[in-house]
Amino acid sequence: MLLDGMNKIDASNFLLILETISFKGLSQPSNKLIVDFFNEAISKIDPDRYQQELESVGFAGMLPITYEDDKVKISLTLFPKVKAKRANHRGQLVHIHL
Secondary structure: OHHHHHOOOOOOOEEEEEEEEEEOOOOOOOHHHHHHHHHHHHHOOOHHHHHHHHHHHOHHHOOOEEEEOOOEEEEEEEEEOOHHHOOOOOOOOEEEOO
């Protein structure tokens, strides 16, 4: 259910890499709060600048975007889409990094 909700994140310029997800109890976290948080955070990121920083420091040097409340902690890292694929909302947006 949570991952289904996370597919509603507007990350049209990025692929989302789910780094960590930790549940703190048995209750279901609010998809709306999580989606709103990530939408706001991602909307502030310029994909071209992010790409330049990624090329400069490498993937391991990129800080994740982390949402945390009393029910869950979620950390995502972004991976910029190629320019031809940006603004394409089709397909699964959450990709799990193992």
